[in-house]
Amino acid sequence: MCGITGIVAQRNICGELFEGMQNLEYRGYDSAGMAVLCAGRLEVRKDAGKLAEVEGQQQLSAMRGTVGIAHTRWATHGGVCQANAHPHVSADGCFAIVHNGVIENYLTLKAMLQEKGYTFQSETDSEVIVHLIAAYHDQGYSVEEALVATTRQLQGAFAFALLTTHTPETLWCARHESPLVIGVGEATRYLASDVNAFARHTTQAVFLNDGEYAVLRPHDYTVKSLRTAAALPRVPVPIAWSNGHRVDKGSYPHFMLKEIHEGADCITAALAIPEDEITAIAQRLGASRRLYFTGMGTAYYVALLAQYYFATVADCYVPVISADEFPTLANVMPGSLTLAVSQSGETYDTLKALRYAKAQGSETAAIVNAPGSSMTREVDQVVLQGAGPEICVLSTKSTISQVTILLRLALELARQRGHLDAAHYREHYRALADLPDTLRKMYSALIPTIRRISHTYNQIQNWLFIGRGIYSAVALESALKFKEVSYLHAEGMSGGFLKHGTIALIDDHTHSLAFLPTADESELLQATLTNIQEIRARGGLVIGVHQHEDPAIRASFADEIIVPAAPALITPLLHLTAGQMLAYYTALALGRNIDKPRALAKSVTVV
Numbered sequence: 007m008c009g010i011t012g013i014v015a016q017r018n019i020c021g022e023l024f025e026g027m028q029n030l031e032y033r034g035y036d037s038a039g040m041a042v043l044c045a046g047r048l049e050v051r052k053d054a055g056k057l058a059e060v061e062g063q064q065q066l067s068a069m070r071g072t073v074g075i076a077h078t079r080w081a082t083h084g085g086v087c088q089a090n091a092h093p094h095v096s097a098d099g100c101f102a103i104v105h106n107g108v109i110e111n112y113l114t115l116k117a118m119l120q121e122k123g124y125t126f127q128s129e130t131d132s133e134v135i136v137h138l139i140a141a142y143h144d145q146g147y148s149v150e151e152a153l154v155a156t157t158r159q160l161q162g163a164f165a166f167a168l169l170t171t172h173t174p175e176t177l178w179c180a181r182h183e184s185p186l187v188i189g190v191g192e193a194t195r196y197l198a199s200d201v202n203a204f205a206r207h208t209t210q211a212v213f214l215n216d217g218e219y220a221v222l223r224p225h226d227y228t229v230k231s232l233r234t235a236a237a238l239p240r241v242p243v244p245i246a247w248s249n250g251h252r253v254d255k256g257s258y259p260h261f262m263l264k265e266i267h268e269g270a271d272c273i274t275a276a277l278a279i280p281e282d283e284i285t286a287i288a289q290r291l292g293a294s295r296r297l298y299f300t301g302m303g304t305a306y307y308v309a310l311l312a313q314y315y316f317a318t319v320a321d322c323y324v325p326v327i328s329a330d331e332f333p334t335l336a337n338v339m340p341g342s343l344t345l346a347v348s349q350s351g352e353t354y355d356t357l358k359a360l361r362y363a364k365a366q367g368s369e370t371a372a373i374v375n376a377p378g379s380s381m382t383r384e385v386d387q388v389v390l391q392g393a394g395p396e397i398c399v400l401s402t403k404s405t406i407s408q409v410t411i412l413l414r415l416a417l418e419l420a421r422q423r424g425h426l427d428a429a430h431y432r433e434h435y436r437a438l439a440d441l442p443d444t445l446r447k448m449y450s451a452l453i454p455t456i457r458r459i460s461h462t463y464n465q466i467q468n469w470l471f472i473g474r475g476i477y478s479a480v481a482l483e484s485a486l487k488f489k490e491v492s493y494l495h496a497e498g499m500s501g502g503f504l505k506h507g508t509i510a511l512i513d514d515h516t517h518s519l520a521f522l523p524t525a526d527e528s529e530l531l532q533a534t535l536t537n538i539q540e541i542r543a544r545g546g547l548v549i550g551v552h553q554h555e556d557p558a559i560r561a562s563f564a565d566e567i568i569v570p571a572a573p574a575l576i577t578p579l580l581h582l583t584a585g586q587m588l589a590y591y592t593a594l595a596l597g598r599n600i601d602k603p604r605a606l607a608k609s610v611t612v613v
Contacts, residue, residue, distance in 0.1 A: 008106040009033035009078040012167045012197035014177040023074045024067040026203035034080030037091035041102035042071025046174045052091040075167045077104035084129030094133040096140035101170045105132035107163035107184040180219035185352045188212040190242045195222040210242035213378045260600045262398040270442035272407040275392040288418035295341030299326045300359050304401045305347040307483035312412035314476035320420035332359035340367035349404040351379025375404050398601045402586045437573045460591035466517045469496040473521035474530045484585025491593040501537035512546040521581045522552035524574045
């Protein structure tokens with residue numbers, strides 16, 4: 007949540023700083039602001055609203071300075087208003103900070119500072135940081151000593167950047183349980199929550215770990231321990247996707263549509279992951295005493311899809327627990343393996359689950375899209391998706407990539423366990439290899455139908471998305487996409503669960519979307535058709551997502567989205583893509599803010 011950006015150089019950096027904010031706006035877009043130093047003078051401009059609106063009001067990019075910090079906010083403490091926007095400034099006007107995270111003891115700290123005469127301008131937890139630093143500096147601490155002393159007072163998660171008139175050519179930062187990364191450029195040092203902020207300007211990065219702070223100047227940087235203040239050797243590493251992926255929309259009107267269409271390329275990239283990586287992690291899975299999958303939001307639903315693949319292909323049952331409940335439910339122990347799924351690699355609850363698992367003696371693994379993220383550095387083994395930057399808040403191409411990788415793992419585990427002979431393994435792998443071409447044809451073929459359906463039914467406020475077997479997980483994920491971006495209520499569930507209460511909601515104002523299995527999955531297909539008839543018997547309208555030509559099946563639907571015929575193993579990926587397209591075109595018909603839906607942010611790094 008929230009996007010931190012900073013630059014220190016010996017030239018005007020405000021244009022690049024504003025560009026960095028644009029690149030990170032998907033992390034938060036309630037308000038925005040910048041603080042810069044020029045000739046020893048601190049200037050701050052900020053306001054509520056999306057970045058383009060704040061730019062129109064405050065002309066952020068027109069500021070001038072050689073060192074600066076910037077922030078795009080996702081509100082946690084305090085409403086969306088100018089006073090609560092970052093940066094926050096000390097009473098004497100000498101210090102400015104931007105912060106990501108949650109300071110759990112901020113009320114106690116605020117009361118203590120107010121007793122000492124420090125006045126607050128906002129309702130945020132973040133403002134205590136700048137006043138604490140100023141308070142320590144007023145007591146005679148150096149800027150560095152004040153920063154370190156302040157962090158020892160903070161409870162909770164934080165990543166913050168600091169500038170001050172007392173060190174006019176220096177940018178300061180610190181991290182605990184919230185991401186920060188340094189970019190190393192030519193006579194320039196960058197700072198950000200995410201490498202996307204500066205990937206166009208440098209290919210070298212230094213990732214801060216928890217309990218570290220850094221001092222940045224145009225020609226050097228130093229990383230230090232918050233506990234000891236000792237310098238820590240840290241060599242820059244290449245940014246894996248700095249040059250290989252475009253982060254603009256290209257010819258597409260929205261990042262979401264572009265990224266849906268990139269799903270085919272992401273499958274190709276997932277299939278290009280070296281076989282020895284897949285073999286090694288499958289061996290870990292097979293050797294584990296107890297195995298868990300975990301994730302949050304879409305990543306959790308991806309893990310649910312994988313649960314079905316592992317059960318049906320590899321004869322391996324894997325409990326799937328949402329990361330926020332993992333420490334309560336999971337019975338991990340030495341010999342266990344906990345595998346997490348995360349696009350950003352910074353998801354707070356998922357990192358917490360992995361750290362809990364590791365503390366109990368479990369091995370850990372992760373499937374992650376963002377290279378260099380906290381998760382990639384903390385787990386015992388990581389599979390990098392190689393899907394490239396995903397800018398839209400909704401995860402689409404990354405979802406398709408993750409499912410593909412987990413399916414590869416299930417196939418490999420099945421082969422290792424002798425549940426899949428070489429011929430059947432090659433058959434399944436060929437089906438996966440053919441999928442990108444199938445998807446590319448499907449994108450354009452489905453647009454007329456999905457656009458028509460989106461315009462016909464977008465006034466329906468309540469939706470039930472149903473499926474059986476693995477398609478119940480497809481229904482859950484598709485319902486999440488639909489409600490995230492359309493703001494219409496959508497509830498995903500197993501078709502069999504429908505009649506245990508939820509069917510009471512069926513009326514003219516509640517429509518249903520059903521994901522049908524293939525003809526080869528005859529038992530699941532018949533069960534799904536029975537659920538559809540139960541809805542119709544109560545006057546409910548059903549839209550079907552399927553690949554059937556049978557007139558009797560097609561007669562069950564008021565409308566339909568027909569996906570290409572494909573083997574049962576990969577049909578769920580076609581249905582997921584159809585669900586993503588329906589969400590997009592419904593949101594488009596309703597005039598929603600597609601890439602930045604209300605109240606959401608790309609990387610959930612707070613509790």
